[in-house]
Each structure stands twice: as structure tokens, then as C-alpha cells.
Amino acid sequence: MIRIASIAALLTSVAALPLVAQEAAPDAGLSVDVAPQIGPAAEDEGGPLRIEITDGVVEPLAIAIAPFHGDGLAAEVQSVVEADLTGTGLFRSIDDDAFLETRDRFDAPVGYEKWKAINAQALVTGDVSATETEVTVRFRLFDIFSGQALGDGMQFVTARDDWRRAAHKMADQIYARLTGEAPYFDSRVAFIQETGPKDARLKRLGIMDYDGANIAWLTGDEALVLAPRFAPDGKSILYTSFESGFPQIRVMDVESVTSRPLTEASDTMAFSPRYSPDGKWIVYSQDKAGNSDIWQMEPATGTARPLIASPAIETSPDYSPDGTQIVFESDRSGSPQLYVAPADGSGEPVRISFGEGRYGTPAWSPNGDRIAFTRQEGESFHIGVMRADGSEETMLTESFLDEGPTWAPNGRVVMFTRVTPGGDGEPRLHSVDITGRNMRPLDLDFAASDPAWGPLLP
Amino acid sequence: MKETGVKMITRHGRAATLALLLAAGGLSACAPTQQLPRQVSDPYANAGGVAIYQGNLPGGSLGGSASAEYFRTVVGDTVLFTADQTTLSAEARTRLAAQAQWLINNTAFNARVEGHADEKGTREYNLALGARRASAVQEYLVAQGVEAGRIRTNTFGKERPLEVCSTEVCFAQNRRAQTIVEPAAGAAPPVPDATTPGAGV
Numbered sequence: 254m255i256r257i258a259s260i261a262a263l264l265t266s267v268a269a270l271p272l273v274a275q276e277a278a279p280d281a282g283l284s285v286d287v288a289p290q291i292g293p294a295a296e297d298e299g300g301p302l303r304i305e306i307t308d309g310v311v312e313p314l315a316i317a318i319a320p321f322h323g324d325g326l327a328a329e330v331q332s333v334v335e336a337d338l339t340g341t342g343l344f345r346s347i348d349d350d351a352f353l354e355t356r357d358r359f360d361a362p363v364g365y366e367k368w369k370a371i372n373a374q375a376l377v378t379g380d381v382s383a384t385e386t387e388v389t390v391r392f393r394l395f396d397i398f399s400g401q402a403l404g405d406g407m408q409f410v411t412a413r414d415d416w417r418r419a420a421h422k423m424a425d426q427i428y429a430r431l432t433g434e435a436p437y438f439d440s441r442v443a444f445i446q447e448t449g450p451k452d453a454r455l456k457r458l459g460i461m462d463y464d465g466a467n468i469a470w471l472t473g474d475e476a477l478v479l480a481p482r483f484a485p486d487g488k489s490i491l492y493t494s495f496e497s498g499f500p501q502i503r504v505m506d507v508e509s510v511t512s513r514p515l516t517e518a519s520d521t522m523a524f525s526p527r528y529s530p531d532g533k534w535i536v537y538s539q540d541k542a543g544n545s546d547i548w549q550m551e552p553a554t555g556t557a558r559p560l561i562a563s564p565a566i567e568t569s570p571d572y573s574p575d576g577t578q579i580v581f582e583s584d585r586s587g588s589p590q591l592y593v594a595p596a597d598g599s600g601e602p603v604r605i606s607f608g609e610g611r612y613g614t615p616a617w618s619p620n621g622d623r624i625a626f627t628r629q630e631g632e633s634f635h636i637g638v639m640r641a642d643g644s645e646e647t648m649l650t651e652s653f654l655d656e657g658p659t660w661a662p663n664g665r666v667v668m669f670t671r672v673t674p675g676g677d678g679e680p681r682l683h684s685v686d687i688t689g690r691n692m693r694p695l696d697l698d699f700a701a702s703d704p705a706w707g708p709l710l711p
Numbered sequence: 712m713k714e715t716g717v718k719m720i721t722r723h724g725r726a727a728t729l730a731l732l733l734a735a736g737g738l739s740a741c742a743p744t745q746q747l748p749r750q751v752s753d754p755y756a757n758a759g760g761v762a763i764y765q766g767n768l769p770g771g772s773l774g775g776s777a778s779a780e781y782f783r784t785v786v787g788d789t790v791l792f793t794a795d796q797t798t799l800s801a802e803a804r805t806r807l808a809a810q811a812q813w814l815i816n817n818t819a820f821n822a823r824v825e826g827h828a829d830e831k832g833t834r835e836y837n838l839a840l841g842a843r844r845a846s847a848v849q850e851y852l853v854a855q856g857v858e859a860g861r862i863r864t865n866t867f868g869k870e871r872p873l874e875v876c877s878t879e880v881c882f883a884q885n886r887r888a889q890t891i892v893e894p895a896a897g898a899a900p901p902v903p904d905a906t907t908p909g910a911g912v
Contacts, residue, residue, distance in 0.1 A: 452875050480834060499865050568836055568838070582836060613836050614834075629832070629833075656833045675876060677875075
């Protein structure tokens with residue numbers, strides 16, 4: 254049910270376009286970077302249509318998504334593409350009623366003037382054909398003001414059940430071409446569903462598409478489960494489980510939905526596990542006699558050793574994306590703060606958080622340039638980001654209780670848990686981009702916490 | 712004297728009640744009594760006639776002190792902590808001394824200490840904090856003479872609040888360590904009535 258079907262991607266030949274450098278997709282499926290910059294754009298700077306995320310865009314870019322051609326799933330695919338793009342807050346979809354051009358087929362020429370007249374910056378056209386077993390989607394993207402296609406058209410084939418993935422792949426291409434950033438829509442999120450009263454909460458581990466679709470459950474709710482983390486390849490998930498009655502770390506194989514314990518010593522408790530970027534190691538917090546330290550383990554062999562130890566609490570470790578450093582939380586200074594240390598345990602940890610309050614759950618961005626964290630100050634919690642040296646600290650959110658940021662695969666969005674106060678308070682998943690814009694709850698009809706964003710799917 | 716009568720009923724239960732009924736029957740039937748030899752002394756003559764109800768017994772049964780229920784309700788199983796702290800207050804130490812004494816007296820039981828935190832903290836830090844609170848309790852019990860091997864610690868962080876409101880009133884109740892006693896593996900649970908007659912009355 255949660256098997257990842259491979260998606261075949263084909264570059265279609267587009268007659269009207271010069272065939273520009275076809276960036277060959279790597280072996281591991283489709284991983285197209287940015288579309289080649291083609292032709293002069295009509296904008297002032299003369300460059301191609303491009304929206305800069307880091308500028309803190311206030312006005313979303315107006316795009317027109319012409320009604321997709323084809324049968325069956327055309328409308329559904331289009332709505333997923335549209336939701337992906339507008340959900341970023343960077344794009345605004347122009348209402349169909351305003352369209353001046355009626356396109357009778359996918360390959361019809363584009364009347365740029367008619368799209369320019371309604372102030373569309375970009376035009377997306379699409380075509381969907383479905384059989385009982387397969388879905389084929391095609392799209393093209395046009396820069397209206399330069400009067401040219403923005404990159405080649407593309408075609409994706411997927412199993413019919415995975416049609417949403419084809420839609421996400423299409424939206425990813427459009428996003429990447431218009432922002433210059435790596436994509437993230439075709440990805441999944443592990444999370445914890447919460448049910449029942451606050452003092453007897455039931456929790457179970459789930460997995461879903463980044464937008465909340467295709468939910469699958471990986472555990473029952475017999476034992477408390479907490480804080481999952483994806484392996485770099487997305488094929489397994491680390492989490493903390495009370496299956497033994499005590500917090501211990503387990504690893505779940507996503508495809509077979511089978512799990513096994515990684516820690517089970519009777520005199521210790523273990524939690525906060527994270528994979529190394531190469532997937533060969535995990536770091537985690539292990540408590541013995543009331544003292545939690547950071548340990549490192551090779552899951553394949555079970556070999557473990559203490560990595561960062563002090564009489565204080567050390568927890569919530571995370572690797573830098575190059576695997577050379579670890580950021581973690583320690584209260585050695587008297588309150589929980591963030592520290593960075595070499596990943597091999599050598600050298601003294603360096604404190605990087607110095608603001609008011611308490612810091613926790615650091616998460617290193619996939620790009621390596623930022624660390625997201627939870628900050629508790631007075632009566633409020635924030636999700637914030639800072640440079641790896643602690644500079645440029647910025648708060649993205651504020652509420653009664655926000656915690657546990659996780660990065661989108663492209664490092665431009667973080668998802669986190671927001672908990673409402675009171676006896677009937679419950680957690681919901683939210684996301685926000687790294688400029689603090691576009692705060693939004695995930696569209697789920699149940700309480701959920703502890704999101705963990707997985708890698709971009711192949 | 713009334714008090715004596717009540718005690719006899721409670722201590723000896725059914726037998727005493729039966730004796731009372733027989734005695735009452737003997738007094739009410741006129742003819743047969745004349746044929747029986749007159750009693751030298753009636754042991755119930757001064758008992759006041761009927762039993763006086765004076766309330767239920769603790770726990771609804773003749774429970775002894777050697778029960779998890781007694782530990783929970785009479786000794787007290789929970790100690791509280793101030794925000795972010797794992798040090799034991801004077802009040803907590805008094806209660807833990809009583810817990811330790813109970814554990815020393817009841818070697819058929821082992822203890823599990825569960826540490827908890829309020830919701831104002833991250834999930835993972837609070838797991839570590841709960842573990843530290845549980846260990847603070849364990850260390851104190853050991854210092855009072857309980858064998859370390861009889862106590863295991865656990866942490867639930869902020870996952871199992873006792874009170875659900877989001878104000879300090881509830882937070883204060885949730886920053887806690889709870890000692891749960893269970894019959895040690897292999898040890899038969901003691902029979903309260905047999906080992907500690909009368910205790911708990």
C-alpha cells in the first residue's frame with residue numbers, strides 16, 4: 254500500500270522549441286535540476302522568469318493553469334498541481350473565468366498576448382491520459398512576457414494508483430523552474446497521530462504524502478510512539494517506542510511494515526534517534542541513572558559508544574548534511590541551549606544559542622546553511638532558524654506551544670507541531686517557509702504531532 | 712462496652728453474628744426456655760443488643776499495609792517538583808522516607824519510579840527531564856536503605872499528564888515522580904488477612 258512505484262520520466266520533443274541542453278536525469282529516476290535558461294526574457298533585467306524565495310516575497314506570482322486536456326484524471330491531476338504551487342504562497346492561480354484563450358488541445362500554439370492581457374506571468378498547460386493501470390501526464394511551462402517556453406515540456410508515466418506522484422513531479426518541475434530552488438512536493442512525511450484524552454493519549458506512527466494524502470499506518474496504538482525520523486533513503490524510519498514499557502529506539506522498514514528494537518538494555522532508556530547522512534550510523538540520547546548523553550550506534554551491528562557525555566542532559570542530536578558535525582541540546586549551562594560538536598566526538602562542543610529562554614530540537618537544514626530549532630521564551634514557544642554558527646537568528650512562529658521543526662527536502666520550508674492550550678488541547682501539523690511567510694496548517698482531519706520530512710522521492 | 716461488641720463482630724465476623732442470632736431466638740421463644748437449664752451468665756447481656764455501624768473499612772476490605780493499594784493511598788506514591796527542577800523538596804523527602812520504610816518492610820515488592828514533566832517543554836528534553844526526576848527519587852530511596860536493584864526508573868516526559876489544564880495549577884501536579892510498587896517476580900503476593908491481621912482498621 255505504501256510501495257513506491259517508480260515513475261518514468263520522458264522528455265518530450267517539443268517542435269516549437271529549440272532543443273536546449275537536455276539535462277540527463279541521473280540513474281536514480283528523475284532528479285531534474287533547474288530548467289536551462291533559454292532565450293531572452295522580456296522582463297526589465299532581461300533574465301528568465303524567476304521568483305526569489307529568500308526575498309520575502311509579498312505579492313505572489315500570477316500564473317495561469319489552463320484546463321488540462323485528456324480523460325479521467327485530468328481535473329484531479331490539475332488540482333494537485335495547483336494546490337502544490339499555490340500552497341507555497343509564492344504563486345497565485347488566475348481564475349479560469351478570466352482566461353481569454355480557449356485551448357482545444359495540448360499541442361495548440363500559445364497566444365501569448367491573450368495571457369499577457371490577463372497579467373499571467375506564466376502559463377502551465379497539461380495533458381493526462383489514463384489506462385486501467387497507468388497514468389501518463391505531460392506539461393509545458395511558458396514565460397508569457399518573454400513569449401517563450403520555460404524549459405522543455407515533460408512527460409511522466411506512473412502506475413494509476415500513484416497518479417498523485419505524477420502530479421507532484423509535474424509541480425516540482427514548475428516550482429524548480431520558477432524559483433531556481435530544488436523541488437520538494439514529491440516527498441513524504443512521517444508523523445504521529447494522536448487520539449483520546451490528553452491524560453491517556455493514544456499514538457501511532459503514520460506516513461503520508463507531504464500534502465496529507467495517501468495516509469498509511471505503520472504501528473497500532475497499543476504502545477506510545479514518538480518522534481520518528483526518516484533514513485536518508487526514505488526506506489526506514491527511526492522512532493521511540495514504549496513497546497517494552499520503557500522508551501527504547503526501534504527501526505521500521507517502511508515497505509514491509511516490520512520493526513525491530515535497536516536498544517533494549519534493561520538499565521537504560523533511549524530516545525531522540527537520528528540517522529547520519531550516509532545512513533550507516535544513528536545518534537540518539539541514552540539515559541542511565543538520570544543522566545542523558547548522546548550515543549552513536551551502527552544499526553547494522555548494534556555497536557554503540559558514547560559520543561557526547563556530561564553530567565547534564567544531552568539530547569535531540571542532529572547531523573550536519575556533510576556528516577562532519579552534530580548539533581544537539583544540552584542544559585550544561587543551567588538551561589537547555591544548542592551546541593555544535595565534531596561528529597566523531599572529538600573536541601569540545603561549542604555553544605551557538607545565546608538568546609533569552611530555552612532552546613531545543615535543533616534540525617540541520619539539508620543545504621547545511623541553517624539550523625531550525627524550538628525556542629521557549631516566557632509563556633511562548635517559537636520555531637526559529639539561525640546560521641550554523643548561531644548568527645542571524647530569526648523567529649518564524651510564535652504560539653502557546655510550537656515544537657520540533659523538520660525541513661522540506663529543499664531546505665525552504667519547515668513543518669512543525671503546534672499544540673493548542675487547555676484540557677482539550679491537541680497538536681496539529683503546520684508549515685512555514687524560512688522567511689516566516691505562509692504559515693499554514695496541514696489539511697488533516699485528526700490531531701497529529703512530530704512530523705519528519707523524508708527525502709525527495711526518485 | 713458497646714465498643715467491645717462491635718469489635719467482636721468485626722474481628723470474628725460471621726461466628727459472632729450467628730451467636731447473636733441464636734441468643735435472640737432463645738430469648739424470644741417462651742416455652743422452650745423453661746425446659747432448658749438457666750444460663751449461669753449471658754455473655755451478650757451487656758453487648759447493647761445490636762451492632763452499631765461505624766463506617767466502612769479502608770479499601771473496602773480487610774486490607775493490610777502490604778499492598779500496592781496501601782502504598783498508593785496511605786504512604787503516598789507521588790512527589791512533585793518545581794519547574795525545570797529535579798531537586799527534592801522537604802515535603803518530597805518526607806514522603807520518600809515513608810516510601811523507603813515501606814519498601815524495607817515489604818521486601819516482596821519491587822518499585823518502578825516514573826518521572827513526568829509538564830507540557831511546557833520539548834518532547835525529547837522532557838523525556839530526559841522525567842528520567843532525571845525518577846533517578847532523583849531512586850537515589851533518595853537507596854540512600855534510605857532500599858536495595859538499588861529493587862528500583863527501576865522510567866520516564867514519560869510530558870506524555871502522561873495527571874491534570875490536563877494548561878495553567879500552573881495543573882503543571883505543578885504534572886511535574887512529578889510516581890513510585891509504583893509491584894510484587895517482585897517470583898514472589899507470591901502476600902495475603903493481607905493472613906499476614907497482618909487487623910492492620911488497616
